[in-house]
Amino acid sequence: MTRRDVTRSLPGIALLAVGGVLAHLLATTVLGVNRLLLAVGLGVLLANAVGVPDWAAAGVETRDRWLELGIVLMGARVAVDQLLATGPTLLLLVVGFLAFSLVFVELLAREVFGIPDRLGSLLAAGYSICGVSAIVAVSSGVRAKGEQIAYAVATILLFDAMTLAIYPVIGRLLALPDVVFGVWSGISMVSTGPVVAAGFAYSEQAGQWATITKLGRNVFIGVVAVLYAVYYARRDSVGDATGVADWRSLWAQFPTFVLGFVAVAAVASAGLLSPGVVSLFERGYQWLFLLAFVGLGTSIEIENLRNTGIEPLLVVLTALGTVSVLSLLASILVFG
Template identity: 50%
Template sequence: MVSVRGSIVPGLALLVGLGLGARLFAAIVPLNHLLLAILLGLAVGNLVGVPETVRAGVGTHKLWLKTGIVLTGASVALDRVVAAGPKLLVLVAGALTATVLLVEALSRLAFRIDGETGSLLAAGSGVCGVSAVVAVAESIDADETTVAYAATTILLFDAVTLVAYPAVGTALALPDRTFGIWAGLTMFSTGPVTAAGFAVSETAGEWAVLVKLVRNAAIGLVAVAYAGVYASTSGESAGGDRGTVARLWTPFPKFVVGFLAVVAIANLGLLSGAEIDSLANAADWLFLLAFAGLGLEIRLDDLRETGYRPVLVVLVALLAVSSVGLAVVRTVF
């Protein structure tokens, strides 16, 4: 018999309740239901707290996010992706490289932040948020305090960009595809990118997820590159006890494989229009659960404790890369 403490049922019930609440509020408040789910979760988490009995269930929000992303693959029109493919790959490579190098340069030269912290901020900003921070921290054996410092900074910007990007997109009247590509290129973590994209429109959400997953796929390469750089500067072997393939696969986001499989199945004509619509609806509900959980895990007290130098580094880099990135996306697409 599963104990209440170890059961996911209470926490899952809380996520469902917040998701339904967001749906109801969306009929009254002029905000997207996914953004409302995050705001409701944030309010509950910071005003009431998250009791131990619901933590296991709330922790499943990452699973619902990944599953929802996999299901959105059914709505991706492969012909449009293939047509934009080379340009997208160049944009992703350029944005990722520019962000990592700019954050590293600002950290070391302008703000005098220690090397490990700067590298974790660069990985988190350039690749895929906290997941990249953790992956690179493992590859360079960073201490836990440094990891927490960098992760908190990234989470702060996840919270800010989640609101700022849709606001900017609306103010500039950006086309849905343009907004989705821009958000996927320059925002940090997968959850906020997905929320911001679908808050604008389904099309914007699909493009945001697609571009973000391309960025996420680079996490293994970035982790290996950092391992090599730090090993060479310390005089150690870059291989360690694991081969290069293992170093690439371990941090790789496995749900990307599922997303690509669903894209292939849908575009081979193996799903009917009604089935694709059902999968899209299921993904929307899964995102509700995921974003409610994301809101519950945002701690405003932790964000307030972040030092100003990491925040300034990431802010300057984000403003530069997002501004240039938006100009390039509007020109190319």
């Protein structure tokens, strides 16, 4: 990022910071609600009541960077010993449901709802891995049309908003243990931001487990993007259809901030961080999440969601309902 880019981003970043501080003050002194959910709400209000000002657009778009940095710092608070004790089981659940979701959405789109193959693939990647990021990652390999990308993105954003509001309520109605709620939301919700927000809205421990579980899905984004590119290249007999995926392609799609999270968690678990530094990291990621979630709210534009076609909605709704129920039962069975 150049100095000019930084200068252009500063007003929007300041706007996110103001929104984060306002959410914190309202949540802790007036409304008594979760401040992360309130931050999302303030972002939605800004985007749909007055719109994001042009002078703030570049800075507001940095929201993903603050979320990623917050996740890296959160590594200092992860109970690595507890994670390692359940690691193989958790990984098996993540991979199993990712593969099931990917195939299930493809079958629903093609065989049940008659959606065009390319749109179905965008929905499958978006739901099974990490939402809009996955849609963007696979779109070039799938060779999707612009309107298909727009439909898929709008559909995913709708379910991001819906699950962010509903999951904590369901969790409390069912009195789910923190770990169960975290694993369940990390497996069955869609995008990283809403997963983290819902998890921490439930509890600190649930937020950590939701984030860790979701990161396990995210690391497969490069592999799935390359597989889709190879499949469509072979099917359409266009370009390089050798099926050989080079490491540069995989690395370009890999969420590298995950490595930072693992590094911080390893250093903290080795006792190399003082309690003061760990406390500083904790306060840091909590405030970074506030900035990120104000920005997340600005991405939810109600008018755009109204224009989403019914078939993509039905595909993702069916997949979400099925995966949500199955993953909840699996999470209770394994971690309850």
